[in-house]
């Protein structure tokens with residue numbers, strides 16, 4: 529659904545040369561609402577052609593319309609825009625540098641949508657998975673300069689799986705082991721030589737992020753105040769020699785007992801506000817099972833359904849309240865650039881008043897048929 533209340537927005541990309549920045553460039557090449565006008569990166573890259581400085585690692589060529597653009601500075605003071613028409617800013621910056629730059633853009637009136645962890649725990653900065661907790665957007669003003677944060681890539685996949693379970697059955701505890709792709713570490717992450725035949729059983733800070741961010745995402749938001757829920761996720765995060773796609777092995781203990789058909793119906797029937805509003809980057813279904821005899825595999829499946837659907841498999845009953853399953857999420861699409869784009873679309877739809885107050889709550893699951 530495209531509404532006449534929406535006007536095309538000028539977008540600026542910070543960190544355009546990196547792994548996530550390159551995904552953004554591809555997704556924004558033909559975006560119906562946003563026009564990517566400016567590509568920014570570090571001093572190393574400024575004043576040089578994008579083609580020359582982006583170490584291109586995508587499986588499709590660099591978009592021709594951006595290839596010869598001069599890369600610009602990330603500082604807002606080096607840019608000008610018409611009065612009253614501040615840009616939409618996507619940040620794919622390293623967390624070491626993102627915080628002050630994102631704040632500076634917001635202070636100059638920009639709507640900033642960030643992938644970095646710098647502001648994820650900042651008061652007044654909503655941490656949102658659009659299908660899961662859109663009501664948390666209330667924590668920031670609906671208009672004007674502000675920062676919105678995309679959660680960590682592993683948190684996003686896990687939150688999508690947990691959302692219908694929390695809603696339909698209640699979730700008491702979650703234990704998870706992640707097998708995370710190399711692209712999650714950015715262009716300066718471990719080399720192919722370092723990763724070949726290897727498993728790295730430590731991703732510094734990742735487990736703490738997962739545990740902290742899920743407390744916020746599943747926390748209660750009322751009257752502009754957020755109350756995080758008690759910790760309920762325990763994680764072990766590992767890096768494996770996979771290019772794209774984080775696989776999660778999840779064990780969950782529910783509050784209410786259930787059976788397999790009801791559990792599958794809740795997961796596959798899960799829809800959120802992005803689907804209700806028909807946002808351009810919203811997948812038709814946020815969660816899908818493949819055939820259980822053929823569970824999801826990153827190389828084959830991570831980019832299916834535009835890389836925006838978390839793919840499920842290997843559902844196993846331990847008891848009526850304890851279930852195990854596997855989930856695969858594309859880390860630079862749903863877990864980063866695609867997720868941030870969906871969040872920006874939701875924020876812009878909200879600015880334009882397309883989401884009524886009643887719509888702004890996460891809708892309940894609608895039962896659908898399981899895939900054959």
Ligand SMILES: NC(=O)c1ccc[n+]([C@@H]2O[C@H](COP(=O)([O-])OP(=O)(O)OC[C@H]3O[C@@H](n4cnc5c(N)ncnc54)[C@H](OP(=O)(O)O)[C@@H]3O)[C@@H](O)[C@H]2O)c1
Nearest residue numbers: 543545546547548569570573620623643644712714715864
């Ligand atoms: N990769 C993923 O799957 C993933 C998923 C979710 C979230 N994230 C988050 O997204 C962000 C980007 O990740 P990435 O994997 O794309 O990292 P990356 O490949 O290392 O890219 C980092 C980007 O930041 C720019 N940059 C570095 N220092 C800068 C400075 N001082 N001033 C301005 N720009 C600077 C780099 O520009 P130059 O090329 O000019 O140095 C580059 O464009 C990180 O915060 C990361 O944690 C990543």
